[in-house]
Amino acid sequence: MNKKKLLTYLLPLAGGxxxxxxxxxxxxxxxxxxxxxxVSPGWIGASYAAMAAAGALALIYSLLQGKKQAKxxxxxxSLPVKGLTAAASLLLVLAASAAxxxxxxxGSSPMTMAQAALSLACGAAVFAxxxxxxxxxxxxxxxxxxxxxxxxxxxxxxxxxxxxxxLIYSFAAELFAYIAVMFAFYAASAVHFGKxxxxxxxFCCLTGLFLLTAVLLSDNLLPFFTxxxxxxxxxxxxxxxxFLALLCAQLWPLEPAPAQEGEPGPDSPSTPAx
Numbered sequence: 001m002n003k004k005k006l007l008t009y010l011l012p013l014a015g016g017x018x019x020x021x022x023x024x025x026x027x028x029x030x031x032x033x034x035x036x037x038x039v040s041p042g043w044i045g046a047s048y049a050a051m052a053a054a055g056a057l058a059l060i061y062s063l064l065q066g067k068k069q070a071k072x073x074x075x076x077x078s079l080p081v082k083g084l085t086a087a088a089s090l091l092l093v094l095a096a097s098a099a100x101x102x103x104x105x106x107g108s109s110p111m112t113m114a115q116a117a118l119s120l121a122c123g124a125a126v127f128a129x130x131x132x133x134x135x136x137x138x139x140x141x142x143x144x145x146x147x148x149x150x151x152x153x154x155x156x157x158x159x160x161x162x163x164x165x166x167l168i169y170s171f172a173a174e175l176f177a178y179i180a181v182m183f184a185f186y187a188a189s190a191v192h193f194g195k196x197x198x199x200x201x202x203f204c205c206l207t208g209l210f211l212l213t214a215v216l217l218s219d220n221l222l223p224f225f226t227x228x229x230x231x232x233x234x235x236x237x238x239x240x241x242x243f244l245a246l247l248c249a250q251l252w253p254l255e256p257a258p259a260q261e262g263e264p265g266p267d268s269p270s271t272p273a274x
Contacts, residue, residue: 008251012206015054016213022047023173023218051173051214058206066199068256071191075253076133084249085130091242092123092150099235111157115235122150126246141192147246148189151182154239158232173218174232177211180204181243188250198254205251212244 030043075081099116103109125146132140155178162171184204187197216237 005252005255008206009209009248012054012058012209013213016210017217019047019051019054019173019210019214020217022050023214048172051211054210055207058203058210062199062203062206066202069198069202069254070196070256072253072255073133075255078252081249081252082130084245084252085126088242088245088249089123089127091238091245092119092126095235095238095242096120096123098233098238102233102235111160112235114153115157118150118153119235119239122146123242141189144185144189144192147185147243148182150239151178151185151243154178154236155182158236173211174215177208177215177240180208180211181247184208184247184250201250202254205247205254208247209244209251212240212247216240216244 026043026047030040032039096116096119099112099119103112103116125143129140129143129146132143155175158171158174158178162174181204184201187201187204190197191201
């Protein structure tokens with residue numbers, strides 16, 4: 001892996017870890033532990049301002065570099081992508097198992113049953129789409145839509161569970177993480193239908209990595225971190241981890257597109273005019 005690609009991964013992951021620490025500090029310093037109500041909104045505002053600034057940097061980078069990116073078929077079949085895809089599929093199956101087991105304690109919840117079924121189907125579709133990578137079959141494009149629908153379901157399910165919470169500071173990062181993930185999967189799927197969205201895919205992959213890292217690191221401290229105001233189950237957290245692995249797998253093959261015939265490549269020396 002070259003240094004540029006390494007930084008493409010490390011910067012959003014390191015930024016997400018820093019954002020998780022900032023969220024933790026904001027709650028510790030600015031939130032009443034008994035009620036969860038902010039007593040000093042400045043810290044909460046500063047944490048979200050920092051996350052917005054990181055998103056703006058990702059947007060600028062994607063606008064400048066995104067159009068030059070294209071999926072490298074050879075990299076898409078590389079060992080790291082195989083490992084990340086297998087990990088994402090396994091995590092989705094584990095999320096389905098966690099949702100099924102939770103039914104024993106809370107009874108037959110239609111949303112939980114739907115989550116279990118969709119997570120299992122998504123895990124199978126992700127693995128099948130990877131195995132069929134490179135073929136011209138229309139089924140591959142349809143299989144890549146599974147993560148789009150499952151992430152959309154997770155977004156709606158999460159909002160349904162938390163929309164009555166007046167303390168939006170405690171779940172806004174999770175909400176935007178789901179949105180970034182959904183659009184990243186949409187952009188990755190659009191390639192198979194002849195409508196690539198390189199800038200959208202790069203921006204949403206970077207933003208999704210950043211926000212998912214922040215969410216997973218901070219929400220794993222539940223209920224201490226959020227004081228019980230955010231409703232995330234084990235299946236939700238496993239699904240988020242699967243999304244993180246899948247975003248890494250989709251970001252890996254993105255490389256500068258080869259120059260068209262007659263055009264200088266990105267590393268070609270310019271030739272002075274006669």
